[in-house]
Amino acid sequence: MKEKKADIDRRDFIKMGAVGAAALAAGSTVLPVGSKNQRAWANPKNCNAKLIDRLLEVMENDLVPLTQKEVSKGNKVFGAAILKKSDLSIVVAATNNETENPLWHGEIHAIKQFWEIHREQRPEPKDCIFFATHEPCPLCLSAITWGGFDNFYYLFSHEDSRDSFNIGHDLKILKEVFKHDPGGYARENYYWKSYSLRRLIDECKDKTEESFRLRVNRLQKTYAELSKIYQQNKDDTDIPLK
Numbered sequence: 172m173k174e175k176k177a178d179i180d181r182r183d184f185i186k187m188g189a190v191g192a193a194a195l196a197a198g199s200t201v202l203p204v205g206s207k208n209q210r211a212w213a214n215p216k217n218c219n220a221k222l223i224d225r226l227l228e229v230m231e232n233d234l235v236p237l238t239q240k241e242v243s244k245g246n247k248v249f250g251a252a253i254l255k256k257s258d259l260s261i262v263v264a265a266t267n268n269e270t271e272n273p274l275w276h277g278e279i280h281a282i283k284q285f286w287e288i289h290r291e292q293r294p295e296p297k298d299c300i301f302f303a304t305h306e307p308c309p310l311c312l313s314a315i316t317w318g319g320f321d322n323f324y325y326l327f328s329h330e331d332s333r334d335s336f337n338i339g340h341d342l343k344i345l346k347e348v349f350k351h352d353p354g355g356y357a358r359e360n361y362y363w364k365s366y367s368l369r370r371l372i373d374e375c376k377d378k379t380e381e382s383f384r385l386r387v388n389r390l391q392k393t394y395a396e397l398s399k400i401y402q403q404n405k406d407d408t409d410i411p412l413k
């Protein structure tokens with residue numbers, strides 16, 4: 172039994188995860204709903220190695236160079252990329268540009284650029300994977316929702332942003348404006364499901380897990396250096412929430 176890409180809807184994607192949906196889009200066999208193998212495939216304990224590898228690669232090769240450039244102009248370290256579920260190719264990669272407009276967070280900047288693509292060339296948001304280097308702030312959680320995406324993945328958590336990057340606004344806004352404690356928003360809801368890359372890596376075993384962890388450690392060091400540059404220069408910018 173085969174199923175075409177167009178038949179894969181948001182619910183299927185949420186059930187199976189991106190790799191499952193990508194495999195489906197590539198024409199893999201689809202098992203009847205509720206069959207044992209399909210449940211195993213949907214099981215988060217399965218390691219999504221192909222997707223994890225690709226998202227780390229996008230961060231290493233695409234987002235880090237863009238972020239280096241923007242941090243040197245006074246912008247924050249947050250970046251985002253939108254990829255096609257079908258082949259994991261990049262549609263848009265963007266980083267924070269708050270020196271131009273404090274609303275241009277990495278995610279918002281990516282969504283803005285995505286919707287500026289001519290409709291003939293632009294994929295449907297539901298056919299895309301949304302990746303954020305850092306767990307999206309309340310503004311970006313809403314933007315991902317309004318932008319029509321049914322998922323997002325991230326590497327660094329809200330707690331990392333506060334503790335390792337000295338940017339505590341995400342958690343403070345959640346608490347002050349929405350009365351939510353850390354982790355208090357719905358990580359899976361009617362609109363989307365969110366995935367922590369670290370938690371996905373936890374599901375991998377042995378050498379695969381080890382190699383992913385090494386890459387995450389390297390990225391952590393790179394981002395710590397970028398963060399240091401931002402923190403040193405932030406007082407020279409007009410960004411309201413630094």
Ligand SMILES: [Zn+2]
Binds near residue numbers: 278312
């Ligand atoms: Zn944001």
